[in-house]
Amino acid sequence: MRNKGFTLIEIIASMLIVGFIGMIVSMGMVQAVNGYIYAKQNTETLQKAQAAMARIVKELNAATLISAPNENSLQFGSMIVYKDGNTLKLKSGTNDDILSDNINDFLLNYYEKHDSPALSSPFPTSNIKIVEIRIKMIGADNSIFTIEDRVFLRNVVN
Numbered sequence: 001m002r003n004k005g006f007t008l009i010e011i012i013a014s015m016l017i018v019g020f021i022g023m024i025v026s027m028g029m030v031q032a033v034n035g036y037i038y039a040k041q042n043t044e045t046l047q048k049a050q051a052a053m054a055r056i057v058k059e060l061n062a063a064t065l066i067s068a069p070n071e072n073s074l075q076f077g078s079m080i081v082y083k084d085g086n087t088l089k090l091k092s093g094t095n096d097d098i099l100s101d102n103i104n105d106f107l108l109n110y111y112e113k114h115d116s117p118a119l120s121s122p123f124p125t126s127n128i129k130i131v132e133i134r135i136k137m138i139g140a141d142n143s144i145f146t147i148e149d150r151v152f153l154r155n156v157v158n
Contacts, residue, residue, distance in 0.1 A: 041140035045102060049137045049147045052088055052099035056081055056133055059090070060151040066131075069123040074108055074131065076156075082106075088135065104144055105136040114150075129153055 006014075063076035073082035080091045081099075083106040088099040109118040111130040119127060134148040 038140045042143065042145070045137050045139040046145055046147070048100045048102070049135050049145060053133065053135060053147055053149055055090065055099055057149055057151050060131060060133075060153065062155065063153065064155050064157060066125050066128055066153065066156050069108065069110055069125065069128060069131075070121065071108055072106060086138075100135070100137065102138045103135065104138050105134070107134040107136075108132065109134075111150075114152075128156075 059079055059081070060076060063079075066074070066076050068075040068080075073080060078093055082089055082091070083103055086103050087101050088103045088106055090097045090099050109132040110123050110128045111118060111132065112127045114130060118132070130150055130152050132148065132150045134146060136144055136146045139145050
């Protein structure tokens with residue numbers, strides 16, 4: 001006589017195989033979700049850096065006077081761009097606008113010509129024709145992103 005059905009050992013073995021496959025699939029899904037979150041956080045960080053850089057470049061393009069330049073801040077007209085802790089700020093009169101947070105480093109270099117070496121401190125304002133702006137931001141998992149740009153000061157009269 002032949003019994004139809006499964007033995008207890010066959011049922012346990014199939015449950016172990018299904019459980020093992022489910023564990024592998026779920027670990028892959030967790031990695032995919034973590035990758036998505038990492039990419040999203042880094043995208044937001046880069047967008048903040050680009051927005052801050054665009055604002056600084058726009059303000060510098062409209063600047064007519066540069067004064068008190070140094071490596072970490074710059075005053076142009078009535079505005080000052082500077083790093084305060086891990087925040088990048090633009091001060092205009094009594095307004096203190098936050099351009100971005102999670103700033104690791106903010107560095108300014110000054111040039112007389114596009115192919116000349118960077119001017120050294122103290123920076124003679126009459127020789128500054130180009131400002132190089134470098135912003136380093138902290139992204140997901142403490143990764144550092146650098147964005148930089150150069151601005152030709154076409155409206156500055158010294």
